Amino acid sequence: xxxxxxxxxxAAATIISALTRxxxxxxxxxxxxxxxxxxxxFAGGKRLRPFLVLAGADLFGVPRAHALPxxxxxxxxxxxxxxxxxxxxxxxxxxxxxxxxxxxxxxxxTAILTGDSLLTLAFEAIAASSGHPDPAVRADLVHALAIAAxxxxxxxxQMIDLEAEKKNGALDLDAIIHLQRLKTGALIRFSCEAGAIxxxxxxxxxxxxxxxAACIGLAFQITDDLLDHESTAEQLGKAVGKDAKAGKATxxxxxxxxxxxxxxxxxxxxAEAVLSxxxxxxxxxxxxxxxxxxxxx
Amino acid sequence: xxxxxxxxxxAAATIISALTRxxxxxxxxxxxxxxxxxxxxFAGGKRLRPFLVLAGADLFGVPRAHALPxxxxxxxxxxxxxxxxxxxxxxxxxxxxxxxxxxxxxxxxTAILTGDSLLTLAFEAIAASSGHPDPAVRADLVHALAIAAxxxxxxxxQMIDLEAEKKNGALDLDAIIHLQRLKTGALIRFSCEAGAIxxxxxxxxxxxxxxxAACIGLAFQITDDLLDHESTAEQLGKAVGKDAKAGKATxxxxxxxxxxxxxxxxxxxxAEAVLSxxxxxxxxxxxxxxxxxxxxx
Numbered sequence: 055x056x057x058x059x060x061x062x063x064x065a066a067a068t069i070i071s072a073l074t075r076x077x078x079x080x081x082x083x084x085x086x087x088x089x090x091x092x093x094x095x096f097a098g099g100k101r102l103r104p105f106l107v108l109a110g111a112d113l114f115g116v117p118r119a120h121a122l123p124x125x126x127x128x129x130x131x132x133x134x135x136x137x138x139x140x141x142x143x144x145x146x147x148x149x150x151x152x153x154x155x156x157x158x159x160x161x162x163x164t165a166i167l168t169g170d171s172l173l174t175l176a177f178e179a180i181a182a183s184s185g186h187p188d189p190a191v192r193a194d195l196v197h198a199l200a201i202a203a204x205x206x207x208x209x210x211x212q213m214i215d216l217e218a219e220k221k222n223g224a225l226d227l228d229a230i231i232h233l234q235r236l237k238t239g240a241l242i243r244f245s246c247e248a249g250a251i252x253x254x255x256x257x258x259x260x261x262x263x264x265x266x267a268a269c270i271g272l273a274f275q276i277t278d279d280l281l282d283h284e285s286t287a288e289q290l291g292k293a294v295g296k297d298a299k300a301g302k303a304t305x306x307x308x309x310x311x312x313x314x315x316x317x318x319x320x321x322x323x324x325a326e327a328v329l330s331x332x333x334x335x336x337x338x339x340x341x342x343x344x345x346x347x348x349x350x351x
Numbered sequence: 352x353x354x355x356x357x358x359x360x361x362a363a364a365t366i367i368s369a370l371t372r373x374x375x376x377x378x379x380x381x382x383x384x385x386x387x388x389x390x391x392x393f394a395g396g397k398r399l400r401p402f403l404v405l406a407g408a409d410l411f412g413v414p415r416a417h418a419l420p421x422x423x424x425x426x427x428x429x430x431x432x433x434x435x436x437x438x439x440x441x442x443x444x445x446x447x448x449x450x451x452x453x454x455x456x457x458x459x460x461t462a463i464l465t466g467d468s469l470l471t472l473a474f475e476a477i478a479a480s481s482g483h484p485d486p487a488v489r490a491d492l493v494h495a496l497a498i499a500a501x502x503x504x505x506x507x508x509q510m511i512d513l514e515a516e517k518k519n520g521a522l523d524l525d526a527i528i529h530l531q532r533l534k535t536g537a538l539i540r541f542s543c544e545a546g547a548i549x550x551x552x553x554x555x556x557x558x559x560x561x562x563x564a565a566c567i568g569l570a571f572q573i574t575d576d577l578l579d580h581e582s583t584a585e586q587l588g589k590a591v592g593k594d595a596k597a598g599k600a601t602x603x604x605x606x607x608x609x610x611x612x613x614x615x616x617x618x619x620x621x622a623e624a625v626l627s628x629x630x631x632x633x634x635x636x637x638x639x640x641x642x643x644x645x646x647x648x
Contacts, residue, residue, distance in 0.1 A: 078502060083529065087502050087510040138467060143459035162440035166463065167510050170435060170470065171502035177474045178497035181490045189487035193478045196493050200475030205388065205468035210381040216460050217383060232380065 058341035065108050065125075066101040068118070072126040076179055090160045090168040091175075095133050098151045102342070103128045103245040109338050110249030110263065123185035124195055124248050127176035131203050132241060134172040137165050139212060173203070186252055194251050202244035211237025218302065225303040231272065239271035246270075262328050266339065269325035274346050276318040279304040281351065283311060318347045355638035362405050362422075363398040365415070369423040373476055387457045387465040388472075392430050395448045399639070400425045400542040406635050407546030407560065420482035421492055421545050424473035428500050429538060431469040434462050436509060470500070483549055491548050499541035508534025515599065522600040528569065536568035543567075559625050563636065566622035571643050573615040576601040578648065580608060615644045 073095050080088040104125035111121035140147040140155040141162060148158050157165035179185065180195045201207055214233050218225050225233065246267035250260045283306045305314045325343040329336040370392050377386040401422035408418035437444040437452040438459060445455050454462035476482065477492050498504055511530050515522050522530065543564035547557045580603045602611045622640040626633040 083511045083514075083526075084502060084507040086514060087507060091502065134467075138463055141460075141463065143463060163438075163513050164510070166435055166438065166440060167502075167506050167513075170431075170466070171506045173467065173470060174497050174501035174506065177493055178501060181478075181493035181497065183490070183494075189490040193480070193486040193489040193493070196474055196478035196490070197480075200471050200478065204471035204475060205375060205381060205384050205464075209464050209468045209471065210384060213384040213461070213464050214380045216464075217380075229380075 061338055065105040069101050069104045072122050090164045094137050094156045097153050103132050106245035107248045110246050113332055113335055114249055114253030114255055116252045120186045123179045127179045128245050130172040130176040134169040138169040191252055199244055202240040207240035227308050230303050234275040242271040243267040265328045266325050269321045270343050270346050273318045273321045276305045276314050277347050279306045322347050358635055362402040366398050366401045369419050387461045391434050391453045394450050400429050403542035404545045407543050410629055410632055411546055411550030411552055413549045417483045420476045424476045425542050427469040427473040431466040435466040488549055496541055499537040504537035524605050527600050531572040539568040540564040562625045563622045566618045567640050567643050570615045570618045573602045573611050574644050576603045619644050
């Protein structure tokens with residue numbers, strides 16, 4: 055998938071350059087906060103969510119300049135969620151992408167404010183008049199992102215995850231699918247649907263993208279569980295086997311590695327099939343789906 | 352100020368009723384999160400910021416239904432900031448409005464997610480198509496609120512405050528005025544200006560409201576310092592003298608209580624004067640200004 059590699063690299067460079075413009079330069083009285091926002095945002099990562107925003111926008115011919123603020127915003131929200139989830143009171147992780155987590159590098163208070171500020175900046179970026187020219191689209195994007203990120207989306211998923219851990223992880227398959235849908239699926243769904251919102255695409259197309267998003271989100275989580283089960287910390291750049299040790303239910307635990315892998319591939323077949331109305335324009339999105347189950351970290 | 356008391360009470364009831372509709376009912380898998388969001392939001396308080404939104408909207412004849420989502424949103428953002436600021440890693444407060452703080456009543460992880468979720472819900476409320484009928488106004492409100500709440504507004508102010516505390520609070524008068532402008536002033540300014548944004552008011556009116564907001568914000572902080580200096584924990588419903596003990600610079604410390612009180616009143620005279628273009632329509636806003644320096648908690 056040479057094309058996908060190139061496209062991911064090119065999109066990541068565009069996103070990083072946009073994020074550099076959005077996050078204030080580390081100077082003045084809030085220097086430490088701006089530094090921590092940059093540290094966490096520029097720590098690497100595949101930039102998959104903003105890539106999905108840009109690829110989804112391309113499907114409908116939305117100009118890149120109109121899509122870029124939303125692409126940057128989704129990466130800010132993703133980064134905020136990692137910074138807060140890593141906190142001692144939450145998942146208590148010291149390492150993220152081979153680097154000290156934000157609260158380890160700075161301190162807990164700075165990490166809390168860094169997450170808060172990145173979340174807030176995401177909405178500022180989307181709502182700014184320099185973004186999508188149609189203010190109704192900007193308002194719709196803010197609304198959809200807020201639903202995806204909030205108590206009935208990602209933040210709610212993290213709450214369910216923490217609760218399950220306290221109860222020694224007695225989640226069954228339906229429950230961890232529901233958990234995944236909120237905790238990681240909601241943001242992926244927004245990423246895939248954003249281009250359709252920007253283009254005011256017709257319902258049939260939005261529905262297809264929603265199904266695609268649900269499929270790749272679920273396959274992504276199953277693959278994460280497989281990697282956590284089968285890789286070394288060296289390969290992943292973070293601690294492995296933590297979920298199993300914490301007694302959290304994972305797809306691998308519930309299904310076994312072979313069945314989990316089989317399901318992930320079947321789900322990705324479905325994701326590819328549902329893109330057929332978009333024809334060859336959706337080649338990159340099909341490659342992404344394939345990449346999600348074949349990645350090594 | 353019987354009229355103001357009635358108006359505050361009436362607005363608070365309207366706000367509480369709106370917040371009850373916005374925050375999901377405490378049931379389902381995220382029950383604990385919804386409970387904590389309600390606990391923190393309904394713990395009381397003067398509801399001053401949403402009152403300012405509604406009073407500002409009234410100045411321009413903006414229908415209450417168009418202003419209410421923003422009024423509810425500003426209270427969500429204010430509540431989020433209290434929940435996060437109270438955390439052990441931040442100000443480490445056990446008591447807020449005579450009740451255990453969110454992380455004391457629930458736990459730290461729940462408190463972090465509660466703040467995150469309230470902040471996110473605020474943007475959802477403003478951006479929803481059920482709010483202000485003009486989507487350009489909704490986008491502008493989201494943008495202005497994000498700037499007020501983020502790293503160059505409230506969250507940035509909290510960062511500066513924490514940094515100053517670590518350095519043993521060697522802030523001079525200019526520095527604490529700058530700190531106040533960000534930490535508490537930015538949200539008050541948004542609250543006062545929101546009605547003008549909704550009505551697309553002319554620049555002269557927006558400017559007057561911004562000056563009014565800057566004045567009442569500064570006077571509010573000076574009065575807070577005076578109350579912290581002169582009241583008992585019983586009167587305030589929270590610990591007193593904490594700032595002075597923590598070595599934080601306060602207006603009272605830098606100016607003395609008498610001079611601080613004199614300045615607060617002079618600033619409030621200015622706030623009242625700047626409302627003159629609005630004539631008798633601004634009576635309530637003038638009463639609020641007076642109330643801010645005369646309140647006992």
